[in-house]
Amino acid sequence: MTLCPGSTVRALEPCLTGFASIEISTSAPYTSRILFQQPRRHGAFGDGCRWRECCALVGSMSRSSSSKGSGGYLGYRPVLAAQDASSTQIEEGNPEQIWGTNAPVVSTTELVSLTLPKPLSITDLALPPRHGSDLRVAYQGVPGAYSEAAAAKAYPRCEAVPCEQFEAAFQAVELWLVDRAVLPIENSLGGSIHRNYDLLLRHRLHIVGEVQLAIHHCLLALPGVKKEELLRVVSHPQALAQCEQGLTKLGVAREAVDDTAGAAQFIAAHKLKDTGAVASARAAEIYGLEILVDGLQDDLDNVTRFLMLAREPIIPRTDRPFKTSIVFTLEEGPGVLFKALAVFALREINLTKIESRPQRKRPLRVVDDSNNGSAKYFDYLFYVDFEASMADLRAQNALGHLQVSLNKDDSNGFRVCHLPIAGDNCSIVVSCCGAFDVKIRSKVLFVH
Numbered sequence: 001m002t003l004c005p006g007s008t009v010r011a012l013e014p015c016l017t018g019f020a021s022i023e024i025s026t027s028a029p030y031t032s033r034i035l036f037q038q039p040r041r042h043g044a045f046g047d048g049c050r051w052r053e054c055c056a057l058v059g060s061m062s063r064s065s066s067s068k069g070s071g072g073y074l075g076y077r078p079v080l081a082a083q084d085a086s087s088t089q090i091e092e093g094n095p096e097q098i099w100g101t102n103a104p105v106v107s108t109t110e111l112v113s114l115t116l117p118k119p120l121s122i123t124d125l126a127l128p129p130r131h132g133s134d135l136r137v138a139y140q141g142v143p144g145a146y147s148e149a150a151a152a153k154a155y156p157r158c159e160a161v162p163c164e165q166f167e168a169a170f171q172a173v174e175l176w177l178v179d180r181a182v183l184p185i186e187n188s189l190g191g192s193i194h195r196n197y198d199l200l201l202r203h204r205l206h207i208v209g210e211v212q213l214a215i216h217h218c219l220l221a222l223p224g225v226k227k228e229e230l231l232r233v234v235s236h237p238q239a240l241a242q243c244e245q246g247l248t249k250l251g252v253a254r255e256a257v258d259d260t261a262g263a264a265q266f267i268a269a270h271k272l273k274d275t276g277a278v279a280s281a282r283a284a285e286i287y288g289l290e291i292l293v294d295g296l297q298d299d300l301d302n303v304t305r306f307l308m309l310a311r312e313p314i315i316p317r318t319d320r321p322f323k324t325s326i327v328f329t330l331e332e333g334p335g336v337l338f339k340a341l342a343v344f345a346l347r348e349i350n351l352t353k354i355e356s357r358p359q360r361k362r363p364l365r366v367v368d369d370s371n372n373g374s375a376k377y378f379d380y381l382f383y384v385d386f387e388a389s390m391a392d393l394r395a396q397n398a399l400g401h402l403q404v405s406l407n408k409d410d411s412n413g414f415r416v417c418h419l420p421i422a423g424d425n426c427s428i429v430v431s432c433c434g435a436f437d438v439k440i441r442s443k444v445l446f447v448h
């Protein structure tokens with residue numbers, strides 16, 4: 001039995017620059033890279049089923065080769081099996097056919113001293129492959145920002161990568177500079193972070209989870225400065241909004257900056273004695289500031305929900321709680337939103353969030369009315385989060401029903417929304433998100 005390791009490496013190289021899923025590519029054997037490369041070249045694995053079939057194929061081939069005792073192919077054989085899975089013509093035991101006759105050969109005895117990669121099995125693929133230990137995760141702000149803490153909560157032991165703006169965090173993932181982004185989407189006191197709703201539509205990332213973080217704001221100043229000496233307080237606009245009452249009592253001017261920790265850093269760098277910052281205790285420690293007020297937020301229950309974003313979607317399942325996010329637009333008319341949401345109510349599917357945002361490409365809609373002439377209406381995008389997995393028949397039926405409703409072309413019907421998402425013209429955008437259990441508020445059950 002012979003094997004050609006040099007050729008194997010060449011065969012793998014293009015895959016590394018391809019789009020192998022980050023979930024598997026760095027920690028799993030070579031086979032995983034091939035698995036994900038295959039769809040790009042042949043466009044054959046548009047859905048999870050084909051992807052799983054391919055994995056199953058790899059798993060079964062590796063088992064069959066070992067059971068025949070063909071030691072030389074163990075570990076290497078599945079690579080080629082997966083690479084050529086859609087046009088499998090490979091004959092077992094004939095390396096020339098696979099690599100060509102000029103390929104270097106290594107005998108079985110030489111192979112014994114080689115460290116062979118462990119073949120992927122179905123169990124490897126079914127489990128969340130990693131828990132953040134070797135991921136690079138983008139967040140907005142500088143060290144000490146709440147978003148940094150959220151990134152660490154979502155992906156423990158990850159390398160958190162600071163970004164100046166939300167947009168930069170989105171782009172960092174898209175450009176493969178990092179593996180994930182963790183970005184705030186709403187706060188229990190301050191409400192939605194609209195910018196991120198808008199950016200979700202403009203970028204090609206998928207929601208793959210969410211994490212909630214308790215936000216405990218402090219008023220920080222240079223060491224020795226008293227509260228009464230402060231003329232202004234700087235912070236992120238959300239943080240200022242969450243401390244509305246406390247800041248009003250202080251009677252200081254407020255100034256918005258990019259992030260809470262950045263505000264602390266600014267005061268320290270410029271030695272501003274008349275300026276305070278609303279930020280975390282960790283920011284005080286990092287930038288050498290003193291805590292004047294510990295717990296400045298209007299309510300102790302101050303929680304921010306962060307989305308975990310990735311280039312690849314997760315495969316929805318039914319064995320744990322899932323959340324799904326969709327976005328759509330509606331025709332003008334009485335009861336249209338009621339009818340759209342009824343598709344969920346009818347199936348006892350709980351909605352956790354509804355957000356409406358302007359359609360920035362077409363903010364106003366002109367509607368002709370035979371009695372009153374034409375009228376201009378604001379045009380909205382509706383974002384809905386609901387508690388069900390897309391693997392759940394109820395969710396599939398609900399979205400099917402919604403799709404039918406959206407396509408209805410009567411005066412009270414819905415309009416199909418053509419959104420420039422992921423380069424496609426999608427009528428409905430579905431993004432699955434492994435959800436936390438709402439009853440155990442801060443516990444993330446599904447992280448990846």
Ligand SMILES: O=C(O)C(=O)C[C@]1(C(=O)O)C=C[C@@H](O)C=C1
Pocket residue numbers: 140141144145146147148184187193215236238239258259260261304
């Ligand atoms: O400025 C920070 O520290 C952030 O992480 C940003 C942010 C936000 O955008 O809402 C995150 C959590 C808090 O709600 C306040 C601010």
